Amino acid sequence: MTTTSHANAPQTGGEDFTTSEGLRALLQRLHEEGRGAWQHDPVAAALMEHTARKYVPLARRHGLDPWEAATAAFEEMRRKGAREADDPWAYVTKGVQVTCIFEERAQGLMCSVHQARRPHISVFHDPERFSDRETPLSDYHPAFQIPDPQAAEEDEPGEVAVERAGKAGKAVEDAIDLVSSLDWPADVARAAVEHVCTALMRAGTRQAAYENLRRDRHSLALLDLPQSSWTALLRALLGNPNPAYAATSAGRGVLLRLLLEEPPEMLLRDDDLVLTISLAAPIHGRRRTRGETS
The missing domain is CATH 1.10.1740 (Rna Polymerase Sigma Factor; Chain: A)
Incomplete structure (x- = not known):
């Protein structure tokens, strides 16, 4: 031929x-x-x-x-x-x-x-030993939690539920704006924050969501993020799971701080937080610095 x-x-x-x-x-x-x-x-x-x-x-x-x-x-x-x-x-x-x-x-x-x-x-995560996790299993797994039966019986008024949903939605958007303003591409920031929030709703607690997402390779592939960027972003959004940081800003995380109505401007004054998110930005998403020329 x-x-x-x-x-x-x-x-x-x-x-x-x-x-x-x-x-x-x-x-x-x-x-x-x-x-x-x-x-x-x-x-x-x-x-x-x-x-x-x-x-x-x-x-x-x-x-x-x-x-x-x-x-x-x-x-x-x-x-x-x-x-x-x-x-x-x-x-x-x-x-x-x-x-x-x-x-x-x-x-x-x-x-x-x-x-x-x-x-x-x-949807399941890879098999792993309990000792591989940074946070003890009993601190976050629902099987080890004892809910308050009285609190479960109390129905939340509709107005309160709507108000909480509005605050949650605003906190998510503020978190996306915060991350995208610190050298993260807007589309990547939105996809990552929304993915974390979805996992948080499923897990029920920040510690459980953090542990589920930290080793989730499927999420890394979907978001096209390096492991270092993903881990740093999880710590920034959900807080450091170490109990020693529980009462600190680093332990609360961006999402909880926004839900507690801490203004985004105050978060931008947190040098450690700003540095963590900025340095974790994926390379392809870094913006040109002022000293660089095209």
Whole structure:
């Protein structure tokens, strides 16, 4: 079969699969040649070697072997969507990223990748020892808490519930504004704060939410944040879980301080808090400093 050569085509003498159009042409040809095309075609072999090198950083980020990412890329390239996508490489990369995320989740949960893809299973955190947690289990787990039966029987008036909901909503928006004003991209700040608030509502306590989120790799993947940024943001929003800091501003956290109607301006005067959030900002979200030029 005769193929058109390009100036920067691979040395094997086929389609220039490093470009989107070249990859599309190669995938279309392999599809039309049918069974055995991938196994015997030298350009296909060169493509897989290139793919293995291309996805090494993505594989290592999720603790996988590079050839596991290459295998995922191979599966994506055989799909009809890859041949018909506007950008085949973008299509393949997205598929590999999703596969790597669930491969990592499956290893952490000690289950199959098929099971890890199911929402009702992926919500669980990785198995861990009680001693791995910074806060004792009895301090935050609902099973060890004794609720006040009298308080549970008292129905909260509707006006009070509405007022509390309004305060909570304002506290969330103020927290988002605070984080985004300290070198965090606005979209990342909103997604991260809202994710923390959702986990807080599910957990019921700040300590439980902190411990659930601190090792939640799924959240890191969804938000595309490094572990150091995520941990620092959790401490800033939910407070330091160490009991020694319980009565301090660092122990209360931004969300509780805002709920207690502490003005955002006062939080910005907290040098330790401002420094913590600013230094934790993801690199791609840092704003240009005044001394830099474009």
